Amino acid sequence: MFNISASYTDLYQLTMAQVYFKTKPNSTAVFDYYFRNNPFKGGYTIFAGLENILNIIESLRFTDADVEYLKTHDFEPEFLEYLRDFRFNGSIFSTFEGDIVFPNRPILQVEGSIMEVQIVETVLLNMLNFQTLIATKANRIRHSAGDKVLLDMGLRRAHATGGYYASRAAAIGGFDSTSNVKSAEDFNIPSSGTMAHSFIQSYVDELEAFRDFAKIRSKNCVLLVDTYNTLKSGMPNAIKVAKEMEDRGARLFGVRLDSGDLAYLAKRTRKMLDDNGLHYVKIVASNQLDEYVIKSLNEQNAPIDVFGVGTNLVTGKPDAALDGVYKLSEYNGEPRIKLSENIIKISLPSKKQVYRMIDQNGMFYGADVIGLASEEKIAQMFHPFDANKSLDLQPFKHEPLLNEVMASGKRTIQKRTVAEIAEYAKNRLALLPDEYKRFQNPHIYKISLSAALKSKRDELIKEHKF
Amino acid sequence: MFNISASYTDLYQLTMAQVYFKTKPNSTAVFDYYFRNNPFKGGYTIFAGLENILNIIESLRFTDADVEYLKTHDFEPEFLEYLRDFRFNGSIFSTFEGDIVFPNRPILQVEGSIMEVQIVETVLLNMLNFQTLIATKANRIRHSAGDKVLLDMGLRRAHATGGYYASRAAAIGGFDSTSNVKSAEDFNIPSSGTMAHSFIQSYVDELEAFRDFAKIRSKNCVLLVDTYNTLKSGMPNAIKVAKEMEDRGARLFGVRLDSGDLAYLAKRTRKMLDDNGLHYVKIVASNQLDEYVIKSLNEQNAPIDVFGVGTNLVTGKPDAALDGVYKLSEYNGEPRIKLSENIIKISLPSKKQVYRMIDQNGMFYGADVIGLASEEKIAQMFHPFDANKSLDLQPFKHEPLLNEVMASGKRTIQKRTVAEIAEYAKNRLALLPDEYKRFQNPHIYKISLSAALKSKRDELIKEHKF
Numbered sequence: 001m002f003n004i005s006a007s008y009t010d011l012y013q014l015t016m017a018q019v020y021f022k023t024k025p026n027s028t029a030v031f032d033y034y035f036r037n038n039p040f041k042g043g044y045t046i047f048a049g050l051e052n053i054l055n056i057i058e059s060l061r062f063t064d065a066d067v068e069y070l071k072t073h074d075f076e077p078e079f080l081e082y083l084r085d086f087r088f089n090g091s092i093f094s095t096f097e098g099d100i101v102f103p104n105r106p107i108l109q110v111e112g113s114i115m116e117v118q119i120v121e122t123v124l125l126n127m128l129n130f131q132t133l134i135a136t137k138a139n140r141i142r143h144s145a146g147d148k149v150l151l152d153m154g155l156r157r158a159h160a161t162g163g164y165y166a167s168r169a170a171a172i173g174g175f176d177s178t179s180n181v182k183s184a185e186d187f188n189i190p191s192s193g194t195m196a197h198s199f200i201q202s203y204v205d206e207l208e209a210f211r212d213f214a215k216i217r218s219k220n221c222v223l224l225v226d227t228y229n230t231l232k233s234g235m236p237n238a239i240k241v242a243k244e245m246e247d248r249g250a251r252l253f254g255v256r257l258d259s260g261d262l263a264y265l266a267k268r269t270r271k272m273l274d275d276n277g278l279h280y281v282k283i284v285a286s287n288q289l290d291e292y293v294i295k296s297l298n299e300q301n302a303p304i305d306v307f308g309v310g311t312n313l314v315t316g317k318p319d320a321a322l323d324g325v326y327k328l329s330e331y332n333g334e335p336r337i338k339l340s341e342n343i344i345k346i347s348l349p350s351k352k353q354v355y356r357m358i359d360q361n362g363m364f365y366g367a368d369v370i371g372l373a374s375e376e377k378i379a380q381m382f383h384p385f386d387a388n389k390s391l392d393l394q395p396f397k398h399e400p401l402l403n404e405v406m407a408s409g410k411r412t413i414q415k416r417t418v419a420e421i422a423e424y425a426k427n428r429l430a431l432l433p434d435e436y437k438r439f440q441n442p443h444i445y446k447i448s449l450s451a452a453l454k455s456k457r458d459e460l461i462k463e464h465k466f
Numbered sequence: 467m468f469n470i471s472a473s474y475t476d477l478y479q480l481t482m483a484q485v486y487f488k489t490k491p492n493s494t495a496v497f498d499y500y501f502r503n504n505p506f507k508g509g510y511t512i513f514a515g516l517e518n519i520l521n522i523i524e525s526l527r528f529t530d531a532d533v534e535y536l537k538t539h540d541f542e543p544e545f546l547e548y549l550r551d552f553r554f555n556g557s558i559f560s561t562f563e564g565d566i567v568f569p570n571r572p573i574l575q576v577e578g579s580i581m582e583v584q585i586v587e588t589v590l591l592n593m594l595n596f597q598t599l600i601a602t603k604a605n606r607i608r609h610s611a612g613d614k615v616l617l618d619m620g621l622r623r624a625h626a627t628g629g630y631y632a633s634r635a636a637a638i639g640g641f642d643s644t645s646n647v648k649s650a651e652d653f654n655i656p657s658s659g660t661m662a663h664s665f666i667q668s669y670v671d672e673l674e675a676f677r678d679f680a681k682i683r684s685k686n687c688v689l690l691v692d693t694y695n696t697l698k699s700g701m702p703n704a705i706k707v708a709k710e711m712e713d714r715g716a717r718l719f720g721v722r723l724d725s726g727d728l729a730y731l732a733k734r735t736r737k738m739l740d741d742n743g744l745h746y747v748k749i750v751a752s753n754q755l756d757e758y759v760i761k762s763l764n765e766q767n768a769p770i771d772v773f774g775v776g777t778n779l780v781t782g783k784p785d786a787a788l789d790g791v792y793k794l795s796e797y798n799g800e801p802r803i804k805l806s807e808n809i810i811k812i813s814l815p816s817k818k819q820v821y822r823m824i825d826q827n828g829m830f831y832g833a834d835v836i837g838l839a840s841e842e843k844i845a846q847m848f849h850p851f852d853a854n855k856s857l858d859l860q861p862f863k864h865e866p867l868l869n870e871v872m873a874s875g876k877r878t879i880q881k882r883t884v885a886e887i888a889e890y891a892k893n894r895l896a897l898l899p900d901e902y903k904r905f906q907n908p909h910i911y912k913i914s915l916s917a918a919l920k921s922k923r924d925e926l927i928k929e930h931k932f
Contacts (some may be wrong), residue, residue, distance in 0.1 A: 007647040010646065121662075128630055156792075157787040157788075165625075182475070213485050220521075327664065341725070
């Protein structure tokens, strides 16, 4: 739906690009995209947003209006001409969208002229950070919900048009459907919806409201039962209408609880339905749900069939952002490093490959090793900072995680639908042992370095030492 | 930049609209937009997003693709024809964008056919909730920063394209400029930017990097000094380059600190600059800033001239969302109410007007009264739920806050620029006593009801009592 032009960027990308353009226009660079912490204090992260980024970067242009605007900002005419003709002609090596990823390893590498790789930084971080956050949140909720149905209904509280991408990421993380029509339409996600309190209020009588709704919407009819009083008014009226639907050969799909103690109300509601032979009518629950509330409801055996999740899903609460960064690792073929007083913030030099260790049962062993892209089989991996910790990698199958997805500005992998990406995420998650998935003190997935990468990094640290 | 079609909505708006279309197409309704809590545990909120909403609603259409998509969702042909021809023909009464607003009073009222007012709900909540949240966050940061310069640089961590609107709202809340080129271009916000670590890293030598940058960007040149070591490398090199610029008749605008202890480093940096006669060079600081960190830095007399704020601003951390709702208050001229076990969640019936009490000095007295739209001068106001609390309103000037901004689907107020709205917000804030602005236990602004509205609400509560 959204047409993103190349001026959807930070001004400093352009001021830096102009300096490169004037002083070293033929230089090349490699940048790594990675993040530093799993969101939500969790043990894993689901990578999302790649398809959007490939589409956006493949067709990224500065519009005439963009160039006119930039004329007012001290840019020189030749550089503005460069921007007018700007095409991204670089390459991207990436983890597949939907894969399970971990902190401090490259998720994606961008290579090209230093101007072009700098100009795409902002939109790349903007899309990948957010969708990865939301796909991960969605998957935590899926983890709690088990095989119950999950409905995204967060658009009204989402961060403006960010909600469009939130619904996409939620589907990748394991949500079954969305209330967001535009996202459903564009990304081919199942859509669903019930009714709002205003519908009931527009009638003098709740029963009359239910009747009209059920008549017009005989399929997938869900009645919202808490406008006046769930057990004394909403449920008796819903049961009457369900029986009337039966007389017409139709079936009420469900009732929705949107306030009060959901565990208590769901049990009472289930009993009222069952006592009236309405075993097939489902219970939909909503109201400030998240992975913890849903876990608690399931532990209380609340007979809820569908969870509707809004604000906490689409805003990625409480984290609000993934701390993804984009760091220069190679310039004109030479390794580059960013130092920091905080050792964990030191970047990794050179073009790299990441391998996932697969054990004899085909499961993730719990370790990714980062090596130089030029390395052959890596025999041993080393803790990034603790010289005493290493692991023999001989027993494992090594799965390379960074694959070419764009070359010379054109995508080199087939488009994947959201459904395909969601299925891939599900299959990958099935290979991750449960200890990494729990909410409390999850097991820490190891990210380590090959001997060659480690020594190259340590050399560069020494060179820059003060 | 973004073309928002009418399918940017929740599916249930359309399923409800179809029922209305089939059963009572000529009915009218009034909806109130309001929120329940000031965000960030603060004492006030800045209303933002109205201009966008007026633009969006005035031109809201279902595209052919939208209608084709909806054909697959059990909608009837006549209703799809209605959607194909959909235009919003209703009216909107609203608080002016940039005004200071408080919980549980209508900020905006939408009137029209019940179908059209239902269909616009989602996009209205989506835009107003988010921008109001961010404008308020921005203003809290402005409150801490005093008259220092504030730069929004959050786009890389924003919620995808929500970042476009975040930068707009930040300007309304009091930010001076944004790094977000697209928002700067479209909303005429000053834009600014410095340089990233990658720029320095692309050179073997930091000094060489600074020199090239300063040569090409002689105006507004800001050098990032923490890539290797702020005090031992970055600052000595920046000072050398500043002196070289002086020799060319230019001036270094500033240096930027992006890590470490900002208070300590700013003091040392200031001293190094001053010792070299570079009193005019400004210090820019960034790195996870928010209103509390900036308050602390100012209390420590950190000599910082410009604060760059990113993630915490554009994601509205820690709140993530404003809890704005859209509730039916009148249907075919009859009052309507939504009950709740939680007394504060009971909605207010009928079409209303809100008056702000202005004291003899022209300052906000600290009370808004909500009355029926049909009421003349309101003599007394009553606490919504505590029968013992009331206030005589005779001494005050009554300023009506809900003004017609759209009639028959066309805007009736002139377009306002972001700069005008920011100026309005600043002027309105100057009328709000300081006690409402402090972060700890702010004074509570009173929102009360007229006698007529209170008795109408209480009647309706009784009618629906179980």
